[in-house]
Amino acid sequence: MFKNRLFFIFLLLLPIVGRAELTVEVVGGAAQQIPIAIVPFAAPNGNPAIQQDNITNVIGADLRMSGLFRVLETRGVATQPHMISEVKYNDWTAIQAQALTIGTVEALPGNRIKVSFRLLDVLKQNQLLAMEFNITQAQQRATAHRIADMIYEKLTGEKGVFATRITYVNKENGRYSLQVADADGFNAQTVVSSKEPLISPSWSPDGTKLAYVSFEKKKPIIFVQSLVSGQRIVLANFKGNNSAPAWSPDGTKLAIVLTYSANSQIYVINADGTGLQQVSFSNGIDTEPEWSPDGSSIYFTSNRGGGPQIYRMPASGGDAKRITFEGSYNVSPHVSTDGKLLTFIKQTPAGFKVAVQDLATGQVQTLSDTSQDESPSFAPNGRMILYATSVGGKGSLAAVSVDGRVKQRLKDSGGDVREPSWGSVMN
Amino acid sequence: MKKSLLMSVLLAATLAACSNNAVKDKPAAPVVDSNASTQAQSNAASSANDGASTAGANQDGASGNPLKDPNNILSKRSIYFDFDKDQVKAEYLPLVEAHAKYLVANPNAKVVLQGNADNRGSREYNLSLGQRRSVAVKKAVNLLGAQDKQIETVSYGEEKAGDCKDEACYQKDRRVDIVYDND
Numbered sequence: 309m310f311k312n313r314l315f316f317i318f319l320l321l322l323p324i325v326g327r328a329e330l331t332v333e334v335v336g337g338a339a340q341q342i343p344i345a346i347v348p349f350a351a352p353n354g355n356p357a358i359q360q361d362n363i364t365n366v367i368g369a370d371l372r373m374s375g376l377f378r379v380l381e382t383r384g385v386a387t388q389p390h391m392i393s394e395v396k397y398n399d400w401t402a403i404q405a406q407a408l409t410i411g412t413v414e415a416l417p418g419n420r421i422k423v424s425f426r427l428l429d430v431l432k433q434n435q436l437l438a439m440e441f442n443i444t445q446a447q448q449r450a451t452a453h454r455i456a457d458m459i460y461e462k463l464t465g466e467k468g469v470f471a472t473r474i475t476y477v478n479k480e481n482g483r484y485s486l487q488v489a490d491a492d493g494f495n496a497q498t499v500v501s502s503k504e505p506l507i508s509p510s511w512s513p514d515g516t517k518l519a520y521v522s523f524e525k526k527k528p529i530i531f532v533q534s535l536v537s538g539q540r541i542v543l544a545n546f547k548g549n550n551s552a553p554a555w556s557p558d559g560t561k562l563a564i565v566l567t568y569s570a571n572s573q574i575y576v577i578n579a580d581g582t583g584l585q586q587v588s589f590s591n592g593i594d595t596e597p598e599w600s601p602d603g604s605s606i607y608f609t610s611n612r613g614g615g616p617q618i619y620r621m622p623a624s625g626g627d628a629k630r631i632t633f634e635g636s637y638n639v640s641p642h643v644s645t646d647g648k649l650l651t652f653i654k655q656t657p658a659g660f661k662v663a664v665q666d667l668a669t670g671q672v673q674t675l676s677d678t679s680q681d682e683s684p685s686f687a688p689n690g691r692m693i694l695y696a697t698s699v700g701g702k703g704s705l706a707a708v709s710v711d712g713r714v715k716q717r718l719k720d721s722g723g724d725v726r727e728p729s730w731g732s733v734m735n
Numbered sequence: 736m737k738k739s740l741l742m743s744v745l746l747a748a749t750l751a752a753c754s755n756n757a758v759k760d761k762p763a764a765p766v767v768d769s770n771a772s773t774q775a776q777s778n779a780a781s782s783a784n785d786g787a788s789t790a791g792a793n794q795d796g797a798s799g800n801p802l803k804d805p806n807n808i809l810s811k812r813s814i815y816f817d818f819d820k821d822q823v824k825a826e827y828l829p830l831v832e833a834h835a836k837y838l839v840a841n842p843n844a845k846v847v848l849q850g851n852a853d854n855r856g857s858r859e860y861n862l863s864l865g866q867r868r869s870v871a872v873k874k875a876v877n878l879l880g881a882q883d884k885q886i887e888t889v890s891y892g893e894e895k896a897g898d899c900k901d902e903a904c905y906q907k908d909r910r911v912d913i914v915y916d917n918d
Contacts, residue, residue: 660855
């Protein structure tokens with residue numbers, strides 16, 4: 309009965325480099341920031357293909373952006389080592405560095421580049437990391453993000469997220485465009501654009517596809533688009549609204565929301581558009597499904613008890629358990645990859661704010677200092693929460709650490725930005 | 736005379752076909768199926784139109800189009816809601832009733848009920864809320880005798896909402912708009 313024929317459309321628009329780029333501004337920081345010195349990497353003179361400053365600057369910007377590091381000024385330091393034999397530790401203890409990063413960039417035959425870096429413990433005077441990358445010219449920025457991730461992981465014990473990507477919708481000059489960018493906002497590319505709204509982008513677990521809702525046919529329908537080929541399929545175009553796609557952790561299915569004639573209810577559908585099955589049955593609104601990381605349950609928003617609250621049910625359907633109890637309006641659930649924390653939007657007397665709930669204890673903390681927040685999603689390492697808000701009457705992106713101490717604003721040069729989602733896969 | 740009647744039948748059929756394309760409500764997407772159903776519905780629409788040609792004549796009479804007459808309640812097209820609510824408030828019942836009566840008297844008339852929400856909270860929840868609002872109005876209109884085939888519901892959620900910061904502005908966005916086929 310629910311046989312959904314798929315049709316394939318080749319998008320002429322892909323890839324277009326977006327005009328607008330995001331820049332990140334950090335407010336606040338962790339209580340104890342790790343002081344790190346990064347010596348600009350040595351590089352051959354006069355080779356325009358090599359962006360050694362760029363590499364060093366990107367590593368520094370990434371670490372600074374995390375709020376966990378204090379990146380020290382290195383210009384006044386007497387020695388500027390690039391090899392381990394050149395390091396004089398006293399120079400670095402003098403500026404109170406705890407960690408030191410040095411490195412070199414060299415041109416290789418065939419337009420390739422070798423980037424070498426070392427991370428040193430200034431206090432113990434030993435080497436923590438050493439790594440070489442043989443890359444193309446175009447991979448310099450991505451390599452800098454990888455190096456920042458390695459430094460971050462070595463010194464904090466958590467995985468870094470600098471080499472991941474985010475997606476969001478930019479509205480500019482009456483046009484909506486779904487964009488994918490590096491986690492620091494660079495390399496923004498347009499995935500699809502439309503005169504009608506685009507909402508609810510959702511990453512496939514392997515990071516190669518986006519599911520999203522487009523109003524281009526004057527009603528919400530769900531597409532799944534490959535980021536590799538640009539090809540897309542209609543995942544769901546049933547009677548009524550088709551919205552809120554969420555990939556299962558194994559990437560084989562999506563939870564979606566259909567209305568048919570009246571109430572939004574949750575369905576599960578195979579990633580190729582076959583095998584539609586209804587999993588929620590209520591007289592109210594059930595929407596915003598979100599899989600638990602183990603795939604066994606689905607968190608969702610429902611107003612079955614009056615106002616909207618977050619519930620959890622088995623992924624195959626069945627009894628739903630209410631999860632949020634504080635306040636009369638809690639929406640947009642997203643679960644951390646370890647399954648321990650739930651972030652959502654909570655209506656408070658001071659506005660709509662990003663909140664986080666410990667799923668074991670039920671304890672809730674409101675995190676954001678903004679008041680028109682939407683669409684929170686965890687960074688893959690669970691430390692930051694990316695969300696949409698409004699600043700000066702314009703939609704913009706922001707991020708807040710799960711302890712509320714580090715706050716980032718992602719500033720867009722032009723458009724009205726909304727509907728962010730943080731991808732879980734490394735570049 | 737006969738010729739103009741034929742013209743109006745064709746026009747109605749065309750409108751029906753257009754509206755069917757605009758608001759696609761088939762479970763499956765394929766264009767082929769959609770064409771087939773358009774064909775079937777056009778036939779149904781033209782035969783229905785034959786029977787109701789008097790109503791059509793009234794509509795085009797010297798009195799003008801009541802839907803456009805600013806002194807007629809039918810020119811009012813928006814029903815407003817409270818925050819996070821989908822109940823049609825008592826003050827809007829006369830408006831709903833007037834449109835229901837018009838639809839009963841004009842069986843070929845068709846409306847789209849467009850549900851909207853203010854821009855606070857979740858876009859997805861607001862999409863669902865807008866849908867419930869449009870369905871609440873549809874139910875009321877149905878109860879008063881308008882037929883299912885005359886009414887489409889659609890939700891824009893908060894996607895058409897203004898850039899609001901206060902209640903006076905928010906309340907204008909929490910509404911269902913009644914849009915006639917030939918508006």
